[in-house]
Amino acid sequence: MRKSTPLLPFILVTSLFFMWGLAHNMTDTLLAAFRRIMSMTDFQTSFVQMSFYGAYFCLALPAAIFIKKFTYKSGILLGLGMYITGGLLFYPASITMTYGHFLAALFILAGGLSVLETTANPYIIAMGPEKTGTRRLNLAQSFNPIGSITGVVLSKFFILSHLNHAGAADRALMTHEELSAIRAQELNAMMGPYVGVALFLLVIWLVIVFSNMPKASDTGVSVNVKESLGRLLKNSRYISGVIAQFFYVGAQIGVWSFTIRYVMQELHMYEQQASSYYIAALIVFTLMRFVFTGLMKYFSPRKLLSISALFAIVFTFGVITLSGYPAVISLVAISACMSLMFPTIYGISVQGLGDDTKIGASGLIMAILGGAVLTAVQGQVSDLTGSIKLAFLVPMACFLIIAVYGYFGSFNILRKEPVT
DSSP: OOOOHHHHHHHHHHHEEEEEEEHHHHHHHHHHHHHOOOOOOHHHHHHHHHHHHHHHHHHHHHHHHHHHSSOOOHHHHHHHHHHHHHHHTHHHHHHHOOHHHHHHHHHHHHHHHHHHHHHHHHHHHSSSOOOHHHHHHHHHHHHHHHHHHHHHHHHHHHHHHGGOOOOOHHHTTOOOHHHHHHHHHHHHHHHHHHHHHHHHHHHHHHHTTSSOOOSSSSSTTOOOEEEHHHHTTTTTTHHHHHHHHHHHHHHHHHHHHTTHHHHHHHHHHOOHHHHHHHHHHHHHHHHHHHHHHHHHTTTTTTHHHHHHHHHHHHHHHHHHHHHHHHHHHHHHHHHHHHHHHHHHHHHHHHHTTTGGGGHHHHHHHHGGGHHHHHHHHHHHHHHHHOTTTGGGGHHHHHHHHHOOOOOSSSSSSTTTTOOO
């Protein structure tokens, strides 16, 4: 066990938290963009998140096996390579103007993010004493929303600002040539930021190749997934953490994916203007991540988790029942409550896993599938009821589940676990 954290490797790995935050939230804005460009329903646009977070589910366990067999550095290079490839594939997708091709590019890009997250989260915890692992992870994760803000800003000025204001009804009256010309311009604007980020990441990939990173790998330990899974499945705190993470990510992605659409409806704005409120939510999320990291010196992470989940329920209720600016303010406030949830659930869940940490980490990353499943459910609720407000009942239910987890420490509520 390391008694101190190596500074340079910590900084390099923490920079990755920024980069996948950028990709996550730049992609969230694509739901609003594709809805206008392709004249889609909320459920159809949710395929973006189904493709994105479905890749997390598919790649997390292979990534864990890979880094267990090799090193964390190898996992980082593999993940970055896939991230770069997915970003570059936006160029041919913009030429074919086919929705499925964009989804394929997103799947590869997100697969790379899955490898990166499976690698970087336990790597940060391994870079110092286990006792302070959750706090150290919260610090590293604090740079994730800074990347998120950057991603939305890029989207606001380079994607959403280039959307033609013509709605579905107007586009239906256009000739094929007119509609194709507008879509080509819009999809070309969408492609630019992804290709630009991919080229920038190529430079980072080369820097990491030639950097001396601590191995922190299971040298001499064979990869026995079956035995690790057997032990993990018997660990109620870990299994509960995976379930809680599934519902948390579903809530987060649902809230953020529909933020622009919600603000457009409540304040009668176009996508570019509405994205400013999404940026505000991410700024609040970022600031509160640092605040919560500081509060963990004095309060149990679990207590903070349960209290923040309860406040999230209150604000989500405001989103459903209020209108205009009070409703939008409630929507932004949800992000303040969500800021500590992912790293706190993660840190509690992997505590004490020992040699099973890497395989356990993959389960927590696979739980990100909640972003695909529950966002699709939220889209269906919106389409079937004709109310985006009622669709927020989905994240509200998720926050209730997280509050129960935070209070009891697991979902085995007949046996309340010690506070950690």
